[in-house]
Amino acid sequence: MRRIYESGALRRDDDEPFSPREQEESVTPQAMRSIDSTSLSRLVVPNWIRHRAISIDVSTPRSTYPADAAIPFQVTMRNAMPFPITITTESPIVWSWEVDGITEASHVPLHDPPDERRGFRFDRGERKQFRKRWQQRFRVTDDEWESAEPGTHTIGAGLNVENAAEKGLYDETTVTIEPDAE
Amino acid sequence: MALLEVNDLTVKFYTQEGVVTAVDDLSYRIERGEKFGVVGESGAGKSVTALSLMRLIESPGRIESGEILFKGEDLLQMSEEEIRDVRGNEIAMIFQDAQTALNPVYTVGEQIAEAVRHHLDYGEEEARERTIQLLDTVGIPEAESRFSDYPHEFSGGMQQRAVIAMALSCDPDLLLCDEPTTALDVTIEAQILEELEGLADEFDTAIQLITHDLGVVAEVCDRVMVMYAGKPVEKAPVEDLYYDPKHPYTVGLMSSIPRVGNKRERLQTIPGTMPDLVELPPGCSFHPRCPYAEDACTKREPPLLDPETGTKVTGTDTERAAACLEYTGELQEGLDYSVEVRSESAKAEAGAGAGATAPNSERDRK
Ligand SMILES: Nc1ncnc2c1ncn2[C@@H]1O[C@H](COP(=O)(O)OP(=O)(O)O)[C@@H](O)[C@H]1O
Ligand code: SF4
Ligand SMILES: [Mg+2]
Numbered sequence: 371m372r373r374i375y376e377s378g379a380l381r382r383d384d385d386e387p388f389s390p391r392e393q394e395e396s397v398t399p400q401a402m403r404s405i406d407s408t409s410l411s412r413l414v415v416p417n418w419i420r421h422r423a424i425s426i427d428v429s430t431p432r433s434t435y436p437a438d439a440a441i442p443f444q445v446t447m448r449n450a451m452p453f454p455i456t457i458t459t460e461s462p463i464v465w466s467w468e469v470d471g472i473t474e475a476s477h478v479p480l481h482d483p484p485d486e487r488r489g490f491r492f493d494r495g496e497r498k499q500f501r502k503r504w505q506q507r508f509r510v511t512d513d514e515w516e517s518a519e520p521g522t523h524t525i526g527a528g529l530n531v532e533n534a535a536e537k538g539l540y541d542e543t544t545v546t547i548e549p550d551a552e
Numbered sequence: 553m554a555l556l557e558v559n560d561l562t563v564k565f566y567t568q569e570g571v572v573t574a575v576d577d578l579s580y581r582i583e584r585g586e587k588f589g590v591v592g593e594s595g596a597g598k599s600v601t602a603l604s605l606m607r608l609i610e611s612p613g614r615i616e617s618g619e620i621l622f623k624g625e626d627l628l629q630m631s632e633e634e635i636r637d638v639r640g641n642e643i644a645m646i647f648q649d650a651q652t653a654l655n656p657v658y659t660v661g662e663q664i665a666e667a668v669r670h671h672l673d674y675g676e677e678e679a680r681e682r683t684i685q686l687l688d689t690v691g692i693p694e695a696e697s698r699f700s701d702y703p704h705e706f707s708g709g710m711q712q713r714a715v716i717a718m719a720l721s722c723d724p725d726l727l728l729c730d731e732p733t734t735a736l737d738v739t740i741e742a743q744i745l746e747e748l749e750g751l752a753d754e755f756d757t758a759i760q761l762i763t764h765d766l767g768v769v770a771e772v773c774d775r776v777m778v779m780y781a782g783k784p785v786e787k788a789p790v791e792d793l794y795y796d797p798k799h800p801y802t803v804g805l806m807s808s809i810p811r812v813g814n815k816r817e818r819l820q821t822i823p824g825t826m827p828d829l830v831e832l833p834p835g836c837s838f839h840p841r842c843p844y845a846e847d848a849c850t851k852r853e854p855p856l857l858d859p860e861t862g863t864k865v866t867g868t869d870t871e872r873a874a875a876c877l878e879y880t881g882e883l884q885e886g887l888d889y890s891v892e893v894r895s896e897s898a899k900a901e902a903g904a905g906a907g908a909t910a911p912n913s914e915r916d917r918k
Pocket of ligand 1: 374565567595596597598
């Protein structure tokens with residue numbers, strides 16, 4: 371779990387009482403480094419290379435699941451280049467997953483991110499891996515969920531850029547939910 | 553007008569793993585001079601709530617919506633300058649770790665005196681005197697000679713007392729205490745809590761006391777809000793919460809209150825852990841850990857309800873509320889626990905009589 375007091379998401383000020391003290395170690399150099407190489411990659415690497423550099427893969431451990439079982443899936447992104455790559459995303463939500471084309475399996479929008487682009491940074495050769503679970507539920511209203519029907523469903527994930535699929539920044543896989551054996 | 557009124561506060565962090573909804577549509581109110589407890593396990597969103605009141609959350613964190621009315625004015629609409637003025641003058645905060653607040657390169661006395669000068673417009677000598685007086689008030693012996701000690705020359709308990717002195721130096725109307733005694737051992741904890749309570753009464757300061765320990769809330773608070781996964785799941789006056797908890801999570805927290813005087817030996821802990829707030833379970837967020845969970849709990853998220861009438865409560869006016877489908881009538885089996893008061897005098901000893909009546913917690917869980 372990320373901890374707010376250890377994170378950079380906290381205003382710090384040594385001169386003001388009641389705001390946490392500034393942290394001595396690591397934080398600043400780390401941030402500096404990422405700023406430098408971010409702008410570097412923006413400057414010298416053309417868009418099409420950036421998009422081609424990053425690949426994304428969605429997979430599940432099995433292809434069929436009994437009804438009501440959580441379906442774990444893994445999203446792997448990789449930077450094939452020996453230099454850092456930053457992808458500019460449409461909002462601070464840098465990527466998202468979906469089931470049958472429905473974002474986070476919810477028919478109601480869950481987030482209303484600010485209208486700000488964000489740089490999604492990959493170190494050279496970096497592989498990012500995210501583990502998620504789909505609980506075989508679709509959210510139908512703010513406070514209601516329905517079970518998914520048995521049959522085949524598509525789990526997809528993509529970076530939050532326009533036409534992600536065309537740019538190779540989207541992938542999907544299918545799973546089958548077996549009908550209840552009653 | 554309430555001293556503090558938080559309405560529909562939502563705070564999110566945009567991370568590469570996804571959006572963390574650390575505080576989700578939270579509303580509560582604190583009256584002048586009141587001691588209000590916020591309790592929940594680690595990761596529930598307690599610190600983020602308090603830091604949002606101080607406007608200390610920064611990117612990738614973001615206060616998405618809501619209002620924080622302090623004496624009727626929305627802190628979220630204030631300019632940077634205005635909020636600086638509120639911070640310290642009217643709202644002060646004590647962190648779990650005194651070292652978050654104390655600067656190691658200045659003496660304890662200098663730091664407090666600086667706050668006094670800053671907020672009360674005192675001269676050097678006046679500020680020094682006031683500081684010594686404050687150090688004495690918070691129970692630091694030989695305050696005069698300890699004025700020029702550095703933080704590392706203080707024990708953990710003494711550091712925290714110094715931080716309390718600093719917080720009180722400007723006579724705030726609201727004191728946010730984020731687990732102020734978690735890092736301390738039990739005897740010191742009891743002393744500090746008592747001190748804090750006494751001082752709040754003396755200075756007529758309202759307290760928002762954040763803790764993961766219901767026992768601590770019992771000692772100090774008038775009203776309590778129990779948080780789980782970024783949301784309030786129960787609100788009640790402290791007595792009601794102890795004698796008649798309405799939410800299964802509260803019951804779980806009660807059975808994990810340490811026996812008095814023993815921090816290590818927990819009676820029983822709630823199985824499982826708080827979910828990752830990037831990805832909450834569908835329905836009631838507590839269902840994977842709830843011994844009473846039924847199918848409905850995986851499909852419906854209970855709002856905060858009046859447990860007597862089952863009507864939905866909104867805003868900050870309700871005294872008693874719990875977010876469980878028991879009160880919408882949607883549970884088939886219903887809740888089944890009893891609270892056994894082991895000693896009349898010690899509220900903190902109330903525990904859930906889990907043995908006889910609670911169902912086997914393994915049963916409904918996958
Ligand atoms: N800098 C951060 N980035 C992402 N998530 C964070 C950050 N800081 C805190 N969180 C998340 O916010 C949630 C609430 O955290 P917090 O308020 O610290 O909980 P508590 O004080 O109740 O232990 C947690 O799930 C935590 O992982
Ligand atoms: S709604 Fe269901 S899962 Fe949630 S607390 Fe009530 S019984 Fe437990
Ligand atoms: Mg905390």
